[in-house]
Amino acid sequence: GAGVSQSPRYKVAKRGQDVALRCDPISGHVSLFWYQQALGQGPEFLTYFQNEAQLDKSGLPSDRFFAERPEGSVSTLKIQRTQQEDSAVYLCASSNRDIRGYTFGSGTRLTVV
Amino acid sequence: QQPVQSPQAVILREGEDAVINCSSSKALYSVHWYRQKHGEAPIFLMILLKGGEQKGHDKISASFNEKKQQSSLYLTASQLSYSGTYFCGTRLILRDNYGQNFVFGPGTRLSVLP
Numbered sequence: 001g002a003g004v005s006q007s008p009r010y011k012v013a014k015r016g017q018d019v020a021l022r023c024d025p026i027s028g029h030v031s032l033f034w035y036q037q038a039l040g041q042g043p044e045f046l047t048y049f050q051n052e053a054q055l056d057k058s059g060l061p062s063d064r065f066f067a068e069r070p071e072g073s074v075s076t077l078k079i080q081r082t083q084q085e086d087s088a089v090y091l092c093a094s095s096n097r098d099i100r101g102y103t104f105g106s107g108t109r110l111t112v113v
Numbered sequence: 114q115q116p117v118q119s120p121q122a123v124i125l126r127e128g129e130d131a132v133i134n135c136s137s138s139k140a141l142y143s144v145h146w147y148r149q150k151h152g153e154a155p156i157f158l159m160i161l162l163k164g165g166e167q168k169g170h171d172k173i174s175a176s177f178n179e180k181k182q183q184s185s186l187y188l189t190a191s192q193l194s195y196s197g198t199y200f201c202g203t204r205l206i207l208r209d210n211y212g213q214n215f216v217f218g219p220g221t222r223l224s225v226l227p
Contacts, residue, residue, distance in 0.1 A: 004154075040220075043217045044217070045217075091154065102145070104154035
């Protein structure tokens with residue numbers, strides 16, 4: 001596609017509910033990143049994929065967070081048993097192999113009530 | 114590991130200049146600059162790869178001092194469209210390799226008034 005597409009745009013979840021956030025990167029982009037952005041803060045790294053391989057997941061805040069990219073294209077970020085502190089905008093970005101600049105999606109705003 | 118950005122916020126009149134600074138306590142492989150408008154995705158502005166490198170397009174330019182682990186973004190003759198939050202993203206040098214992820218600064222909120 002022309003850009004990075006994320007869905008849903010907004011998600012309201014009850015505390016304890018599981019959610020799945022989808023990212024469709026730019027076609028041909030090898031690298032895919034997930035970031036969490038709290039209100040008024042810079043994006044914070046969650047995890048990184050190169051093709052289908054998850055090379056770095058050091059930013060995932062707990063074992064409730066899980067990401068996958070099984071065919072090296074679309075990626076899903078899953079959050080189990082959501083907590084209020086999970087409320088944030090989740091940004092996905094993709095890049096070509098040498099990572100000379102990210103293209104971000106518009107993000108998914110998750111609100112846990 | 115998060116870089117420090119200064120100032121936190123700046124208000125300008127249209128046509129004025131501004132400088133936003135980004136500094137890191139760790140050795141840097143590269144620095145990216147992004148602009149984000151409220152409710153929108155960050156937009157890539159430029160990347161600086163080498164120490165002492167300067168880049169620019171239109172009236173926005175940046176420098177990267179590898180030895181000082183600092184980068185500065187220069188906005189000249191600012192336009193209303195320059196308003197937004199500017200983030201630097203730093204890619205670290207880790208031992209003999211470099212970090213696969215970027216660490217973003219907290220952002221500098223720029224407001225350009227008519």
